Amino acid sequence: MSEEFDKQLKSHINDIFDNYEDTSADAAWALLREKYPSKDKKRPLVWWYSAAAILLLCISGAIWFYYNVSNDKTIQYKTDIAKNNATVNKQINRAAIVSSTKKDTAALSTITTPVVTEKTVHSVKPVSITKSGRSIHNVTFKRNTSRAVAVKKLHTAPVIIDQYATITNQQNSQAFGADTANENKTIIGLNQPIAVTKTSKPGDTKDTVTNAKVAATAKTKPEIKKTTNVAFSVYASSFVNYAEGSNRTVNFGGGANAAFSLSGRLRLSAGLGVYRVALKYNAVPLSAMYNNQYLYNTPATGSGSSGGSSSVNYNSYQADLLVLDIPVNICYLFSKSGNYISAGLSSSTYINENYLQTYTNGYQAQSGYNTLQDIKTEKHLNTFNIGKILNLSAGFGFPFGKGYRLVFEPFARVPLGGLGYDELKFGSAGLNLRFSFSK
Amino acid sequence: MQLPPGITEQELVRQCKNGDLKHQEMLYKHFYGYAMGVGLRYSANRDDALEVVNDAFIKAFGDIENYRTDKPFKAWLRKIVVNTAIDKYRRDKKHLMNVELDNAVHIGSQASILQQLNANDILKMLDTLPPAYRMVFNLYEIDGYDHNEIAAMMGISASSSRVYLARAKEKLRSMLQEDKEHERRV
Numbered sequence: 001m002s003e004e005f006d007k008q009l010k011s012h013i014n015d016i017f018d019n020y021e022d023t024s025a026d027a028a029w030a031l032l033r034e035k036y037p038s039k040d041k042k043r044p045l046v047w048w049y050s051a052a053a054i055l056l057l058c059i060s061g062a063i064w065f066y067y068n069v070s071n072d073k074t075i076q077y078k079t080d081i082a083k084n085n086a087t088v089n090k091q092i093n094r095a096a097i098v099s100s101t102k103k104d105t106a107a108l109s110t111i112t113t114p115v116v117t118e119k120t121v122h123s124v125k126p127v128s129i130t131k132s133g134r135s136i137h138n139v140t141f142k143r144n145t146s147r148a149v150a151v152k153k154l155h156t157a158p159v160i161i162d163q164y165a166t167i168t169n170q171q172n173s174q175a176f177g178a179d180t181a182n183e184n185k186t187i188i189g190l191n192q193p194i195a196v197t198k199t200s201k202p203g204d205t206k207d208t209v210t211n212a213k214v215a216a217t218a219k220t221k222p223e224i225k226k227t228t229n230v231a232f233s234v235y236a237s238s239f240v241n242y243a244e245g246s247n248r249t250v251n252f253g254g255g256a257n258a259a260f261s262l263s264g265r266l267r268l269s270a271g272l273g274v275y276r277v278a279l280k281y282n283a284v285p286l287s288a289m290y291n292n293q294y295l296y297n298t299p300a301t302g303s304g305s306s307g308g309s310s311s312v313n314y315n316s317y318q319a320d321l322l323v324l325d326i327p328v329n330i331c332y333l334f335s336k337s338g339n340y341i342s343a344g345l346s347s348s349t350y351i352n353e354n355y356l357q358t359y360t361n362g363y364q365a366q367s368g369y370n371t372l373q374d375i376k377t378e379k380h381l382n383t384f385n386i387g388k389i390l391n392l393s394a395g396f397g398f399p400f401g402k403g404y405r406l407v408f409e410p411f412a413r414v415p416l417g418g419l420g421y422d423e424l425k426f427g428s429a430g431l432n433l434r435f436s437f438s439k
Numbered sequence: 440m441q442l443p444p445g446i447t448e449q450e451l452v453r454q455c456k457n458g459d460l461k462h463q464e465m466l467y468k469h470f471y472g473y474a475m476g477v478g479l480r481y482s483a484n485r486d487d488a489l490e491v492v493n494d495a496f497i498k499a500f501g502d503i504e505n506y507r508t509d510k511p512f513k514a515w516l517r518k519i520v521v522n523t524a525i526d527k528y529r530r531d532k533k534h535l536m537n538v539e540l541d542n543a544v545h546i547g548s549q550a551s552i553l554q555q556l557n558a559n560d561i562l563k564m565l566d567t568l569p570p571a572y573r574m575v576f577n578l579y580e581i582d583g584y585d586h587n588e589i590a591a592m593m594g595i596s597a598s599s600s601r602v603y604l605a606r607a608k609e610k611l612r613s614m615l616q617e618d619k620e621h622e623r624r625v
Contacts, residue, residue, distance in 0.1 A: 002608075002612060005553075005612060005615075006580070006612075008553050008554075009553055009580075009611065010580045010581065012553050012554060012556060012561075013480070013561055013580075013581055016476075016556075016557065016561060017476035017477065017479075017480060017561075017581070018473070018476070020472050020473060020475060020476025020479075020558060021472040022471060022472040022475040022476075024471075024489075025467070025472070026468070028467075028471060028489055028492070028493065029464055029467055029468060029471075031489070031493065032467070032493045032496060032497070035493060036493075036497050
């Protein structure tokens with residue numbers, strides 16, 4: 001008897017509480033957000049820190065890149081020449097440099113063209129250093145320097161090092177040691193670093209190399225013209241916003257960019273821009289509906305939490321956004337005129353987001369109280385969309401004084417996903433007037 | 440609460456795994472009623488139940504990565520709500536006062552048979568039980584835990600769990616019997 005009662009009680013409680021409904025979900029959610037607000041607020045902060053870090057990195061990179069690369073080309077040649085003049089005094093046009101000593105042999109090096117040692121070799125003709133002696137083992141140097149010579153660059157012709165070769169500079173006691181190569185034939189191409197290490201042992205000092213001479217010519221090249229590696233620009237833009245279901249509106253914006261040279265024709269451009277987006281829809285976009293569950297699910301009587309949407313008739317939906325845009329684009333330059341095309345992605349956050357929905361209450365309308373009501377949503381820096389806008393543009397530049405340029409840049413921003421709090425898919429197309437300058 | 444067209448529970452959970460706040464809100468509101476149903480059975484009053492439910496949702500959102508979508512979300516959430524309620528019970532154990540049946544309230548004149556009991560009636564009945572009895576009754580009879588599990592969860596022995604359950608059921612029976620007598624007299 002009692003067991004039967006227990007079963008019935010259990011079954012009844014299960015039935016009732018499995019389908020339990022409670023109408024206080026909205027208030028409870030508000031309470032939960034109040035009690036645990038951290039995630040909502042911290043998330044944008046994290047994005048902000050990330051964005052700031054990226055921006056800082058870009059700026060630091062630009063500065064470093066600018067000062068290093070632009071100076072490098074001129075300084076490098078100047079210092080090379082100075083060092084060579086100071087340390088290498090001899091020039092040998094054709095020389096056989098290796099002779100034998102007490103024991104046996106020597107290697108003969110033949111240097112066909114002037115060679116500049118120390119750091120850089122600028123030779124005009126191919127250099128070939130060959131072994132002509134019998135023994136390979138006992139090649140040493142007149143000066144017992146243990147320092148290895150690193151020949152960093154060879155700007156012109158390839159060098160062929162055939163087995164052991166030695167290069168010494170008799171007159172310069174400071175820096176010049178020797179270089180030897182492996183038995184394997186090595187071909188060093190243009191602009192490839194050469195590392196040649198000394199292989200002689202202290203015990204081999206008996207063996208000497210006589211008549212070693214080194215050809216050294218510091219052939220000065222004309223200074224390379226300093227190229228501009230970073231260009232800065234500021235711009236103002238006017239454009240038309242577009243979105244499915246929305247009227248088109250004209251808006252304005254502006255910003256600043258820095259473009260870094262990646263190669264001859266490619267540039268990486270990054271910057272910061274602000275622009276406004278105003279959209280007016282005749283129907284509420286689906287994504288925006290998700291944010292208004294109360295309206296969507298609540299009947300006009302308003303107290304419940306479940307029901308249909310038939311009681312609410314939406315009249316219009318407006319969005320007004322102030323966008324903070326962080327574009328990163330790749331530009332391809334066509335010619336010296338500075339015309340280019342560019343493509344890239346923008347990340348964005350929203351300084352202000354205002355959404356306004358107007359609706360009429362169907363039940364009230366039936367009762368003769370058909371009044372227009374609205375819901376306003378306002379957010380500040382609430383959302384951060386990473387890489388959700390595709391940027392496409394073409395620039396037509398006109399020189400404007402020394403180092404300045406005026407660029408007309410038609411552009412389009414294509415949304416790759418929902419943007420902002422209500423996840424609206426909007427884009428824009430218009431014209432940037434860009435004032436570009438480089439140091 | 441109904442979900443908007445085109446969005447399923449799986450999609451909702453997937454979005455919540457990405458930490459999307461809007462979808463968390465939708466998930467919360469969708470399962471709020473169900474969670475409250477569980478929370479109310481374990482709590483002495485509505486405020487406590489809400490606290491349990493909200494704490495449970497926070498745990499659920501934080502741990503949703505570990506939720507396996509091949510199992511019903513309701514069952515997973517129910518487990519979290521129950522565990523949260525148990526945690527709260529253990530936390531508040533010192534301050535809980537045992538209410539004797541002498542103070543029991545009338546369930547209502549219509550409670551002549553079980554089937555006529557609504558959620559409020561059941562909650563009133565459960566409210567009259569001492570907290571430990573109520574916990575054990577819910578865990579064993581409604582949520583399907585065995586006595587060993589209950590013992591581990593509540594920090595009591597399995598035999599105590601059996602005793603509490605027996606007493607809870609006895610008290611519920613006598614309460615309903617009393618009501619029946621009352622109705623007969625009226």
